[in-house]
Amino acid sequence: xxxxxxxxxxxxxxxxxxxxxxxxxxxxxxxxxxxxxxxxxxxxxxxxxxxxxxxxxxxxxxxxxx
Numbered sequence: 001x002x003x004x005x006x007x008x009x010x011x012x013x014x015x016x017x018x019x020x021x022x023x024x025x026x027x028x029x030x031x032x033x034x035x036x037x038x039x040x041x042x043x044x045x046x047x048x049x050x051x052x053x054x055x056x057x058x059x060x061x062x063x064x065x066x
Contacts, residue, residue, distance in 0.1 A: 002047075004055035 024032045
């Protein structure tokens with residue numbers, strides 16, 4: 001079973017950030033939300049392991065419940 005990686009692990013992070021921001025250029029707020037949701041679901045499918053996805057959800061939302 002894999003574990004969620006929480007340290008910097010993205011190859012070429014600046015290039016990735018540029019791709020991410022380019023994805024939303026010219027889109028409405030609604031379209032940005034839809035593109036982000038689709039990207040999240042694609043990446044979740046790629047990860048595939050429920051325990052890792054649960055860790056990610058907990059990590060992403062933990063500051064919201066304080």
